[in-house]
Amino acid sequence: xxxxxxxxKEACKGCVNCIKTCPTEAMRVIxxxxxxxxxxxIGCGECLRSCRHRALSLKENDWDFLSSKRSLAxxxxxxxxxxxxxxxxxxxxxxxxxxxxxxxxxxxxxxAFDLTALAEARLLDGxxxxxxxxxxxxxxxxxxxIQMKFQELIKNLSPVENPLEICIxxxxxxxxxxxxxxxxxxxxxxxxxxxxxxxxRDASSADYVISVTRMAREILTNSRSVEHLEDSARGSNSxxxxxxxxxxxxxxxxxxxxxxxxxxxxxxxxxxxxxxxxLELGRxxxxxxxxxxxxxxxxxxxxxxxxxxxxxxxxxxMLASSAPTDExxxxxxxxxxxxxxxxxxxxxxxxxxxxxxxLAKAMEKLEExxxxxxxxxxxxxxxxxxxxxxxxxxxxxxxxxSIEDCIFRVxxxxxxxxxxxxxxxxxxxxxxxxxxxxxxxxxx
Amino acid sequence: xxxxxxLIVQREVKPLDFLAAGETASEFKELLKSLGIxxxxxxRASIVTYEAEMNTVIHGGGGVMxxxxxxxxxxxVAEDQGPGIADLEKAMQEGYSTAxxxxxxxxxxxxxxxxxxxxxxDKLEIDTRVGEGTTLRAYIFIKxxxxx
Numbered sequence: 001x002x003x004x005x006x007x008x009k010e011a012c013k014g015c016v017n018c019i020k021t022c023p024t025e026a027m028r029v030i031x032x033x034x035x036x037x038x039x040x041x042i043g044c045g046e047c048l049r050s051c052r053h054r055a056l057s058l059k060e061n062d063w064d065f066l067s068s069k070r071s072l073a074x075x076x077x078x079x080x081x082x083x084x085x086x087x088x089x090x091x092x093x094x095x096x097x098x099x100x101x102x103x104x105x106x107x108x109x110x111x112a113f114d115l116t117a118l119a120e121a122r123l124l125d126g127x128x129x130x131x132x133x134x135x136x137x138x139x140x141x142x143x144x145x146i147q148m149k150f151q152e153l154i155k156n157l158s159p160v161e162n163p164l165e166i167c168i169x170x171x172x173x174x175x176x177x178x179x180x181x182x183x184x185x186x187x188x189x190x191x192x193x194x195x196x197x198x199x200x201r202d203a204s205s206a207d208y209v210i211s212v213t214r215m216a217r218e219i220l221t222n223s224r225s226v227e228h229l230e231d232s233a234r235g236s237n238s239x240x241x242x243x244x245x246x247x248x249x250x251x252x253x254x255x256x257x258x259x260x261x262x263x264x265x266x267x268x269x270x271x272x273x274x275x276x277x278x279l280e281l282g283r284x285x286x287x288x289x290x291x292x293x294x295x296x297x298x299x300x301x302x303x304x305x306x307x308x309x310x311x312x313x314x315x316x317x318m319l320a321s322s323a324p325t326d327e328x329x330x331x332x333x334x335x336x337x338x339x340x341x342x343x344x345x346x347x348x349x350x351x352x353x354x355x356x357x358x359l360a361k362a363m364e365k366l367e368e369x370x371x372x373x374x375x376x377x378x379x380x381x382x383x384x385x386x387x388x389x390x391x392x393x394x395x396x397x398x399x400x401x402s403i404e405d406c407i408f409r410v411x412x413x414x415x416x417x418x419x420x421x422x423x424x425x426x427x428x429x430x431x432x433x434x435x436x437x438x439x440x441x442x443x444x
Numbered sequence: 445x446x447x448x449x450x451l452i453v454q455r456e457v458k459p460l461d462f463l464a465a466g467e468t469a470s471e472f473k474e475l476l477k478s479l480g481i482x483x484x485x486x487x488r489a490s491i492v493t494y495e496a497e498m499n500t501v502i503h504g505g506g507g508v509m510x511x512x513x514x515x516x517x518x519x520x521v522a523e524d525q526g527p528g529i530a531d532l533e534k535a536m537q538e539g540y541s542t543a544x545x546x547x548x549x550x551x552x553x554x555x556x557x558x559x560x561x562x563x564x565x566d567k568l569e570i571d572t573r574v575g576e577g578t579t580l581r582a583y584i585f586i587k588x589x590x591x592x
Binding site: 354 | 475483487
């Protein structure tokens with residue numbers, strides 16, 4: 001599984017700050033450098049937030065390579081609209097991108113987000129309480145978290161494709177531009193991973209990835225004046241832009257749903273994990289839809305954004321979106337019937353390898369794990385390159401680590417050894433005279 | 445009869461510590477997953493653990509939760525030295541609860557604990573003596589998949 005994170009080995013000091021923030025314990029420091037375990041990483045970006053040495057960044061394509069392409073379609077995560085000094089209406093950004101020589105996929109994006117919201121609304125209208133709440137699949141980190149840690153909730157994931165994929169599909173179908181490559185502008189590693197290794201479909205429709213950071217920088221240096229550009233509610237449909245902020249998807253779904261939707265919105269890894277734990281215990285009742293986002297405030301809180309999430313959140317209030325017109329609704333109905341919004345493949349659990357081949361072996365290993373753990377200091381200091389003593393014990397019984405990786409254990413060993421040396425140094429060979437003893441005595 | 449089967453893990457339960465209950469449940473779940481137990485069984489074990497621990501927290505005045513393993517079953521054991529259950533038949537009914545008001549105000553004590561444990565386990569043994577305590581043993585069979 002790809003994780004969308006690039007490690008700059010020169011910059012990495014091996015300081016173990018990042019490995020302790022990882023919610024899935026997917027990071028280790030080995031040979032002085034950080035390493036990410038692909039099979040465990042969900043791309044949430046928490047490690048990027050904690051790195052003070054700028055050793056971690058989004059794995060994006062080279063800007064010069066992309067801008068040298070003859071034609072390149074660009075689809076943007078709604079979060080990009082909030083990065084600039086102008087109001088977050090998509091028309092401005094679309095014009096700016098066009099001026100830079102890109103082919104912006106904006107009309108189809110507006111359509112795709114409408115379609116996703118409509119499809120989710122219809123699913124919710126037909127949902128019964130028994131199935132439990134439907135969980136949004138818009139945040140790829142949340143989807144991966146469920147695949148990895150909350151497999152019992154996979155059946156609750158909405159079987160609807162990500163609108164950022166749908167819009168490229170729509171655009172390609174409409175313009176017969178199969179050979180024009182498309183780049184996605186991503187605010188977080190999970191969106192990068194979505195392109196590199198998508199869940200629920202064979203391959204992503206996007207070919208390249210650009211971080212919001214890079215794209216925003218290029219736009220800000222390239223387009224000094226946007227005053228002549230239209231930035232008002234009169235322009236094209238801006239409902240999709242609201243998805244950048246927590247609650248945007250839910251609000252959009254409610255516009256299409258016929259039955260009332262009892263929704264819960266939650267953001268931030270800690271909150272999302274707690275919520276899913278309670279869901280698995282069956283403690284949450286009477287909820288139809290859960291909008292969960294790995295980042296606080298939603299995608300505007302993604303690590304690769306340039307604008308502060310608080311200001312971005314404020315900007316959302318400048319956005320006045322109109323309800324879909326009858327004409328738009330008709331078109332959406334047609335698209336709904338084509339089924340283009342459906343997730344192509346079933347989402348499968350990502351199983352972690354058990355401790356042993358069979359139950360008896362696994363039990364043996366678990367006992368070993370407990371006894372190794374008992375010998376560790378339980379300080380979770382991270383000096384061994386692992387986030388906790390518990391993970392250290394796990395790594396040891398799985399054969400990737402030794403007890404001497406623990407500096408506390410090594411210190412104890414040194415103390416034991418020096419004690420032994422001390423005792424040894426006091427031992428005498430029988431030809432020598434013990435100190436303080438009288439020679440006369442010996443003669444007797 | 446408490447210590448026959450191999451122990452996987454044991455946790456002490458403090459009285460009225462509501463927050464810890466979810467933690468034990470997810471710890472037991474992760475442990476079973478690492479043993480390669482199917483996820484559906486892990487989830488049922490997690491629910492049973494949670495409900496049993498809540499009972500120990502609310503009624504039992506704290507106690508000990510343990511996760512044990514037999515050839516074909518996992519066993520969740522909750523032991524306490526609390527007041528015991530006076531009317532077990534009633535306690536097994538949905539909605540029957542003797543939880544104090546302040547517990548109910550916190551959203552717990554809805555009288556679903558024991559019924560839920562029965563629902564999610566395959567075999568349930570409760571040994572209770574008024575004034576002495578309660579030992580609950582919930583079995584979930586690993587083989588012979590069962591539909592809920």
